[in-house]
Amino acid sequence: MTQTANIELPGLDCGMCGYRTCDELLEQLPSKPELIRRCIHLSENRVEAEPAALPASAPSRPEACGPSCGSCAPVVRLDEHPQQLTWRDNLGREFDFYLEHFPEEPGPREIILPHNPLITREMDIQVGDILIGRPLGMSCGCPITHCGVAMEVDRRTGVIVWCVTGPLGPRQKGFKDLGYYIAEGYEGLVNDTRCELKVGMRYFFQPRMCMLQWRHSGLLNYLSRNGKTYQVRVEGLWIG
Numbered sequence: 001m002t003q004t005a006n007i008e009l010p011g012l013d014c015g016m017c018g019y020r021t022c023d024e025l026l027e028q029l030p031s032k033p034e035l036i037r038r039c040i041h042l043s044e045n046r047v048e049a050e051p052a053a054l055p056a057s058a059p060s061r062p063e064a065c066g067p068s069c070g071s072c073a074p075v076v077r078l079d080e081h082p083q084q085l086t087w088r089d090n091l092g093r094e095f096d097f098y099l100e101h102f103p104e105e106p107g108p109r110e111i112i113l114p115h116n117p118l119i120t121r122e123m124d125i126q127v128g129d130i131l132i133g134r135p136l137g138m139s140c141g142c143p144i145t146h147c148g149v150a151m152e153v154d155r156r157t158g159v160i161v162w163c164v165t166g167p168l169g170p171r172q173k174g175f176k177d178l179g180y181y182i183a184e185g186y187e188g189l190v191n192d193t194r195c196e197l198k199v200g201m202r203y204f205f206q207p208r209m210c211m212l213q214w215r216h217s218g219l220l221n222y223l224s225r226n227g228k229t230y231q232v233r234v235e236g237l238w239i240g
Helices: 022-028 033-038 168-173
Strands: 097-099 109-114 130-135 146-153 160-165 176-190 202-207 216-226 229-239
Touching: 022 033, 097 176, 109 130, 109 146, 130 168, 146 168, 176 216, 202 229
Parallel strands: 097 202, 130 176
Antiparallel strands: 109 160, 109 176, 130 146, 146 160, 176 229, 202 216, 216 229
C-alpha cells in the first residue's frame, strides 16, 4: 500500500483517478486533499471482487513447483530484484509474461488503426496530439476507453502509434476522439517471464499498466535482448 501520515492508497496504479500511479496522486494530496475522492478503490460503494480459487495442489508462484512439476514452465528471471509474481490476472487466468513500457515514454506503446482510416487525415492527427478511443471487436474488445499521446502518424495508411496514458491529460488539455479503432500491436519491454520467448509463438501476457489487470494474447513477431531485458513487438491481439 502507498501511504502517507493519514492516507493509504491501494498501490494498484490503475489510472482511474487521472494520475498514472498512486504515488503521483499522493504528491498532490497535501495541497489538494479533495483529490482523494477520485480513488475508486477507497469508495464505500465499490464492489469487492471474489479472489480466483486455485486448486489445492497449486503453488502460489510457479517457481515453487520444483523440478518434478510438469504443469508449468520455470520462471526466467531477467532482473536482479525478485518480486512476488503470481502469473494470474484479475480473473485468475494464467499468463506468460509482463509487458512493460519504455521508461522514457509516458505509457505503453500501442499500434492502432481507426475503423475509418481517413479520420487520421480528416482530424489532422499530429505527433503530440492527445487522443481517446476504444478498441473494438476481434482486435481487442477492451471495454475501457483508452487515452494517449500520438508518437507516430502515417497519414497515407491511417496507422497511428500512441502511448496509452491515464485520463488526466484529456480532462485538462482537451483531446481528439478517434471513436472505435483496431489495436494492431504492442511494443515494449519484458523483464519478467516464466517461459522462453520465441518469435512466431503466441503467448498470453499482461501489460503491466493495464487498468483491468487482464491478460492479453498475441503473436510475438519481434524479439531483441539487451542485457537482462527483452524488447518485443506483439501483434494479432485479443483479450482473454
